[in-house]
Amino acid sequence: EVQLQQSGPEVGRPGSSVKISCKASGYTFTDYVMNWVKQSPGQGLEWIGWIDPEYGSTDYAEKFKKKATLTADTSSNTAYIQLSSLTSEDTATYFCARRGSFDYWGQGVMVTVSS
């Protein structure tokens, strides 16, 4: 059974960074890209970018290029997203989702930016 288990909620101060994880199981981690999606409170969905765990290659939506950094650790089958220079606009739930079709999703991580 494919599962994407994300880390717990995060609180970050303005200007700081947070790093959240997405641990994959039930399939070969390097077979598929991992996407990340943002959902602001009460809002819709925004694609942030993807990482190919096998090669480490990445692609980002333009608005997230200076905000998000995607990495992956094949030894632990875990993908990561680091969000830097946090502002109130980064308060949101962040999902990981497998493949270009987003066929499986993590449960989401709530990131709250607060001083």
Added chain:
Amino acid sequence: DVVMTQTPVSLSVSLGGQTSISCRSSQSLVHSDGNTYLYWYLQKPGQSPQLLIYKVSNRFSGVPDRFSGSGSGTDFTLKISRVEPEDLGVYYCYQGTHYPNTFGAGTKLELK
């Protein structure tokens, strides 16, 4: 960016009834490889989105045949027949053809 316009914004339906959601893109979603990367997702309250339909009309594993997708180019439709309580939530269309990938704003399906 490709704008995905979903209509209606919200929908009331009776259990057992039928309904449809429209998704229009600002550009054709036919990729140079011949595929059309248009997807439909359902986000139930308090849950992550779940894939229903991929590449316009293909039901994902385990999705009931009450859900069907159709369309081409810039106009796409999700039809839901024999609506059940588990179908309630927000439906999103999504395009993966053009960079950056973009979602529709969502259609909320509620009970009448």
